[in-house]
Amino acid sequence: MNRFAALLDRLAYEPGRTAKLRQMTDYFRNVPDPERGFALAALTGALTFAHAKPGLIRTLIAERTDPVLFEMSYDYVGDLSETVALMWPSSPSPGGGGSLAEGEWGGVKPQTPASPITPSRTASRSDLPPPGGGEESTPSLADVITTLQTLGKAELPSKLTHWLDGLDETGRWALLKLVTGGLRIGVSARLAKTAVAALGDKEPDEIEVLWPGLVPPYENLFAWIEGRAEKPASGDPARFHPPMLSHPIGADDFSTLEPKDFIAEWKWDGIRVQAAAGTCPDGRRVARLFSRTGEDISASFPDLIEVLRFDGAIDGELLIVRENRVQSFSVLQQRLNRKAVTAKLIAEFPAHFRAYDLLVEGDEDLRDKPLTERRARLAALIERLREPRIDLSREIPFADWDGLAHARANPAQVGAGPDAEAIEGVMLKRRDAPYLPGRPKGLWWKWKRDPFIVDAVLMYAQRGHGKRSSYYSDYTFGLWRKGEAGDELVPVGKAYFGFTDEELLKIDRFVRQNTVNRFGPVREVTHEADQGLVFEVAFEGLQRSTRHRSGIAMRFPRISRLRFDKPPGEADRLDTLMAMLDAAEQTPSSGGRVLDPAAARTGKRKGG
Amino acid sequence: MRPESLLVPTPAGLCCPDGGFHIDPVRRVDKALITHAHSDHAKPGHGAVLATRETLDLMRLRYGDGFAGTTQAVSYGETISIGGTTVSFHPAGHVLGSAQIRVERGGLVIVASGDYKDVPDPTCQDFELVPCDVFISEATFGLPVFRHGDIGAEIAKLMRSLALFPERTHLVGAYSLGKAQRLIALLRAAGWDRPIFLHGAMEEITHYYAARMDLGELRAVRDGAKGDFAGAVVLCPPSALGDRWTRRFPDPISCFASGWMRIRARARQHAVELPLVVSDHCDWDGLTRVIPATGASEIWLTHGAEEALVHWCGTKGLRAKPLHLVGYGDEEEVEVIEAATAAAAPDAPTDGSATDEPA
Numbered sequence: 001m002n003r004f005a006a007l008l009d010r011l012a013y014e015p016g017r018t019a020k021l022r023q024m025t026d027y028f029r030n031v032p033d034p035e036r037g038f039a040l041a042a043l044t045g046a047l048t049f050a051h052a053k054p055g056l057i058r059t060l061i062a063e064r065t066d067p068v069l070f071e072m073s074y075d076y077v078g079d080l081s082e083t084v085a086l087m088w089p090s091s092p093s094p095g096g097g098g099s100l101a102e103g104e105w106g107g108v109k110p111q112t113p114a115s116p117i118t119p120s121r122t123a124s125r126s127d128l129p130p131p132g133g134g135e136e137s138t139p140s141l142a143d144v145i146t147t148l149q150t151l152g153k154a155e156l157p158s159k160l161t162h163w164l165d166g167l168d169e170t171g172r173w174a175l176l177k178l179v180t181g182g183l184r185i186g187v188s189a190r191l192a193k194t195a196v197a198a199l200g201d202k203e204p205d206e207i208e209v210l211w212p213g214l215v216p217p218y219e220n221l222f223a224w225i226e227g228r229a230e231k232p233a234s235g236d237p238a239r240f241h242p243p244m245l246s247h248p249i250g251a252d253d254f255s256t257l258e259p260k261d262f263i264a265e266w267k268w269d270g271i272r273v274q275a276a277a278g279t280c281p282d283g284r285r286v287a288r289l290f291s292r293t294g295e296d297i298s299a300s301f302p303d304l305i306e307v308l309r310f311d312g313a314i315d316g317e318l319l320i321v322r323e324n325r326v327q328s329f330s331v332l333q334q335r336l337n338r339k340a341v342t343a344k345l346i347a348e349f350p351a352h353f354r355a356y357d358l359l360v361e362g363d364e365d366l367r368d369k370p371l372t373e374r375r376a377r378l379a380a381l382i383e384r385l386r387e388p389r390i391d392l393s394r395e396i397p398f399a400d401w402d403g404l405a406h407a408r409a410n411p412a413q414v415g416a417g418p419d420a421e422a423i424e425g426v427m428l429k430r431r432d433a434p435y436l437p438g439r440p441k442g443l444w445w446k447w448k449r450d451p452f453i454v455d456a457v458l459m460y461a462q463r464g465h466g467k468r469s470s471y472y473s474d475y476t477f478g479l480w481r482k483g484e485a486g487d488e489l490v491p492v493g494k495a496y497f498g499f500t501d502e503e504l505l506k507i508d509r510f511v512r513q514n515t516v517n518r519f520g521p522v523r524e525v526t527h528e529a530d531q532g533l534v535f536e537v538a539f540e541g542l543q544r545s546t547r548h549r550s551g552i553a554m555r556f557p558r559i560s561r562l563r564f565d566k567p568p569g570e571a572d573r574l575d576t577l578m579a580m581l582d583a584a585e586q587t588p589s590s591g592g593r594v595l596d597p598a599a600a601r602t603g604k605r606k607g608g
Numbered sequence: 609m610r611p612e613s614l615l616v617p618t619p620a621g622l623c624c625p626d627g628g629f630h631i632d633p634v635r636r637v638d639k640a641l642i643t644h645a646h647s648d649h650a651k652p653g654h655g656a657v658l659a660t661r662e663t664l665d666l667m668r669l670r671y672g673d674g675f676a677g678t679t680q681a682v683s684y685g686e687t688i689s690i691g692g693t694t695v696s697f698h699p700a701g702h703v704l705g706s707a708q709i710r711v712e713r714g715g716l717v718i719v720a721s722g723d724y725k726d727v728p729d730p731t732c733q734d735f736e737l738v739p740c741d742v743f744i745s746e747a748t749f750g751l752p753v754f755r756h757g758d759i760g761a762e763i764a765k766l767m768r769s770l771a772l773f774p775e776r777t778h779l780v781g782a783y784s785l786g787k788a789q790r791l792i793a794l795l796r797a798a799g800w801d802r803p804i805f806l807h808g809a810m811e812e813i814t815h816y817y818a819a820r821m822d823l824g825e826l827r828a829v830r831d832g833a834k835g836d837f838a839g840a841v842v843l844c845p846p847s848a849l850g851d852r853w854t855r856r857f858p859d860p861i862s863c864f865a866s867g868w869m870r871i872r873a874r875a876r877q878h879a880v881e882l883p884l885v886v887s888d889h890c891d892w893d894g895l896t897r898v899i900p901a902t903g904a905s906e907i908w909l910t911h912g913a914e915e916a917l918v919h920w921c922g923t924k925g926l927r928a929k930p931l932h933l934v935g936y937g938d939e940e941e942v943e944v945i946e947a948a949t950a951a952a953a954p955d956a957p958t959d960g961s962a963t964d965e966p967a
Contacts, residue, residue, distance in 0.1 A: 006765070010769075010882075013881050013882065015881065022773070066919075069751075069752050069916055069920065072915065072916045073752055073916075076871075077753055083753060086755060086870065087753055168757060463850055463879065465879055466881070467859060469854070469862055470852050470853075470854045521877075
């Protein structure tokens, strides 16, 4: 448990993806089975046991500490698990013993002071942790998890107490995070699997494919990755197949491509998913929905799972469709944000599957076949299904690139009608292309709609994290509006990318030389009509928001250009965005979101 | 005599009217007794200063030769009579030269402990328990959540990171007086034998320490070539973490050695990637171990979270009150605030040797 706790502790502070991977791979390399397998299960959220309630934790600490001191401490720390982890009275450790007599503390001896340091011993101990990661009294992660999975509710308090007694501050913190559910340390299941794959130079997709057939502590998986055993067999009829991805198309690419070699489809703004279903040898039906990275998201969409009545794997887009209208991404997001999937949620946000491609039908793997053949098979399958929640992504007819450009700029007029709000561009796919996992060159292209742009004024800057910790790289920008004493700037959004390294240096220098105020890590930067820095900000859409002072929230804002040449007084006004929103709200399916330029005539689209 | 008449809290600091001196005065006074050289306890400009040899030396390094009218060095345990009182200095275990000051008159003994810790530190003498009637204690980490734990484990955490990221600089923010040198000593004891690099602001003090103990090879950051910093340990004041000065290092990992690192929100607030719980103050267990052991029946508390300790003393039948002395704080916090104020007007680099542009 100590090694796992140390890993969680480091991951919780680590901002960088590659550093997180290295921490995890190092852990998986050095910690034996089954401990590491249970760690992988915890990191991927693959564990199911009844979580301990905060009330129980409070009761346990109340029995052991002075209530006044607890309240003061909780108030200071602000997090229950952390407060309890730090305050929990430690049992006397063997070989401890301070220079002074020990006082009494609520019937429990206080923690003994750190024994005189013997660093060489400390170092070697940390290099070679004992299996299971700790002294005899320290519970292993494997113990904790297997016990939790079978433990009755009544036994939990005494078991938890016993474990807490055997751990140090970090160990107790990790244990409490584990038993209360939700590690929240910024590691996705995909990242944890990627770290495992790196143990043996495997691709993370290979693990995703096997994943539904694997169970903790995954000893067969580690054995294969480390070259000690054959690949675990996947007899699962609803497996994940690594998806094929596209490249953004550049202006120069068109001259090298022939329109007739391609089909075009709308690029729907939902979530890319894969629906897989089949029948087990014992006759049991299995249906699953996977995210693009192979995460099993079936539990969130029971309404879709129950209609996956086919054998095979289909690549498609998850959308919300109300009264035959595809809803915008912000509507889908409202369903994704809810933890509990209730009947009400399902009724309000009906899930829909729009099919792009057929990878497997029955026992037949179609991925080597050309797209045209796969699409024909897909169309026939959907026809047979006769399921209103599943339909085929339609082709956009076009004769030449100009025609497609027209469709891309005006989806509402070119067949998408009121669904245009949920379109974020067009896709081009080579007719003869096989379905290849990853991002092969030249076969699939995405041509996204142009972003909206607005000229905004830099107001506040904050230091970044990790590599950017010495740079002011997170920016809050604002637009003008009428205030009580004339025009004033109101913050409308934050952006921390979109600029080059060179531009970052320029902005950083500007921030340091034009600071007018400091609030902890944040600097307020000069923003007057005649002094300040203007950013051209690109964004994908707008929504009303009560959380922001300006009343709006931007989707995906980024800095597209620095306008050192432009006086801040000439930057845009909040009214411009408000007018875009007002116009969008005339369109029923938009959910108050702006995406379609036709619906927001006043808005500017970059280059469009 | 009442203890309140022997030592009186005043705006200038704790005052002994009979002896005509102040302890750790925050304003200029005629006679000052100084517990240790941290800047919130040791101010320049007093008429006469009585302190340990090391404290006087460290003050001279910080403030220059004319930091006081006259100075007198005192050894641990030596007794000195001042205006009817007897004073003596005893090891506080906080930093090199740090002392608790024992003041006695007519059988009444008060110990002003300054800052202290009762766990071993290879860079200074161990804390000595001084029996007394009134014990004046700091309360910097006066909440039961502050438990500094095993320092060996914290050093092991740093060593493990050095092994895992051998190409990255480990930039360790540590207070320039005491903390930095203790870390060096602990790293050496843990087997780290590569040169350790120092930020300009801590060179002088560290060399003063190095003349008294073996700290291995120390080098100035400004003398290092770019290639030297891969996998190196670089010590700097906490305020330099995140400064442009750090851009010369390859993909630095920001580490911070402080008792405050026990609290996750505090560590995140400083954007620390590797927090190291290393403190030169007592943690809660230390405070509650030392206070009753002194035998004092009355406890006066200064700087920090006095409230919780006052409550705790009450549950142990000890009379306790906060002194509300102004001007003391945790030295790290003080430094961060000072650096922020200094840099507010022109954007001056915190290190004189640092260039403005990333190297």
